[in-house]
Amino acid sequence: MATETNNPIIVLVAGHWLGAWAWDEVLDHLETDHARAAAITLPGLDGDDPARTTRTLDDQARAITDPLARLDVSKEQPATLVAHSGANAPVSLVLDRHPELVHRVVWVDSGPMATGSAFAADFPEDMAELPLPPFEVLSQQASLDGLSTEALDQFRSRAVPEPGPVLRQTVELTNDARHDVPTTLVCCSISSAQVLDLAREGHPLFAEVAKLRTIDAIDLPTGHWPMWSRARDLAEVIGSAATHTG
Incomplete structure (x- = not known):
């Protein structure tokens, strides 16, 4: 039988080019609903970090795990992890290494990565970083539907180039317990029906979804950045995902 847990702990991780600031409006709503929520900026996406172009997925995974300790997350009180877009790589590592600390993972227009995969394994070694592309180029890769001029201006002004090592690094996963972590797929730019069909067909981008043992798929039709x-x-x-068990 489904139950609910009070005062959930929620950790939000944004995708490429984004920091904790990307979740500001979502955090305002979650705090109104009395959740214990925190957003983090991954290593490599802090514009003031002089070594940010050398940061790796392992650095990013540790940066997700460390706040869990500060929030008193434990096997008895696990957290809900929210991963948007390209945050799926470090969050997949966290699920592999510490599945017992995760109550539920919420993939926002994203999904778990498969072992042996990388976001861009062929990203040139002589390129230290990937800046945010022009929006006319980005829109061919991800939907900008629903974004106001103000949101686009903020995106452009606050975006931090993605470190090359993060793009090139292969994700190595060994713990099948990651598949036991309850999962919510928030499907925005592609419908849940399409995602599940592609998973069943073994599409490489969605093959891991077929291995998950508990899935809720939620349609939230909009572009790739629903936090805005x-x-x-x-x-x-x-909030609903964080309080739901069963």
Whole structure:
């Protein structure tokens, strides 16, 4: 039988080019709903870090695990991890290394990575970083639907180039217990029906989804950045996921 847990701990991790600031509006809504929520900026995405272009996925995974300790997360009180887009690589590592610390993972227009995969294994070694592309280029890769001019301006002004090592590094996973962590798929730019069909067909981008043992798939139609286009609705989905068990 499904139950609910009070005062959930929620850790939000944004995708490429983004820091904790990307979740500001979502956090406002979650705090109104009395959740214990925190957003983090991954290593390599802090513009003031002089060594940021050398940061790796392992650095990013540790940066997710460390706040769990500060929030008193434990096997008895696990956290809900929220991973948007390219945050799926470090969050997949955390699920592999510490599945007992995760109550539920919420993939926001994203999903778990498969072992042996990389975001861009062929990203040139002589390129230290990947800046945010022009929006006309980015829109061919990910939907910008629902984003206001103000949101796009903020995205452009605050984006930090993605470190090359993060893009090139292969994700190595060994712990099948990661598949036991309850999962919520928040499907925005592609429908849940399409995602599940692609997973069943073995599409390489969604093959790991077929291995998950407990999945809730939620449609939240909008573009690839719902934390800006549908912040209140996304917060409600996250809050519900964080309090749900069973």
